[in-house]
Amino acid sequence: MESDDWPQALPRPGNRRLKRVESGAPWFEVYRAGDGVFALLEPCHYEEVISYLILGDERAVLFDTGMGIGNIRAEVERLTALPVVVVNSHSHYDHVGDDYRFAEVWAFDDDGEVTRIERGIMAPLEYSSFLPPGSYLDLPPGFDPAAYEIRPSLVTRRLRHLETIELGGRTLTVHHAPGHSPGSICLHDNRDNILFTGDTFYPGTLYAHFADSDFDAYLRSFKYLVGLLGWVSHLCPAHNEAYAPKEMLARALKGFQQIAAGQAVFELQDDARVYRFEGFSAALPHA
């Protein structure tokens, strides 16, 4: 739903402003999203998920690992020789698919999120809901959608709110932002003031209607994140476009406040109420 104009909308305007870097496999599109920051896009799946490689002087963080359809580790190794730690924005399948290829996988200290990463989603029982026909364009050669699964990975460190991750010459701060899911986090890059928003904000339909979503917490998280905007240059979202102006967070807060006050109109779409705002939408539970 967040990419309901997929694939017609490709390439998206927010990505065209970024410098493209050659990728190793056509499944990925790689862009420079900042100084020492690479965005790894998967535009051939309708989720259009984006993972970020953030380089320090001594090590790198890979913020999410994408769908697990292409080999993101091979892309990462083309871009850096530094040791890489995976940090998951949350545990939804489209962000953790290639976790298993890495020795270090860190996630927020939430039992539900950690359990989902460590359990994985095994084929063939659930694959059809993740890769139905029409949800993807060209798959990598040899990839069998019927065998698609999210492999289990061990979470090697549980992150806390306001914990810092030292990369050498660059520090990332963990900001707990529950709402989309209980253990969702954003990362703030203290050197260049980029805010990596995960699924908390992206230009598309924000999902607040899942069983593990919490609209009130989501609204509180926007209020909290807007309080950080004095230290933010721009946003790097986890879907669709690898750049968004920071003002979008204030707009998202306002939209969610209007929803909470019953002042926003919605349309019913499948299992959700969808509220449309300029630059994003929000999906809430039907009832």
Ligand SMILES: [Zn+2]
């Ligand atoms: Zn998600």
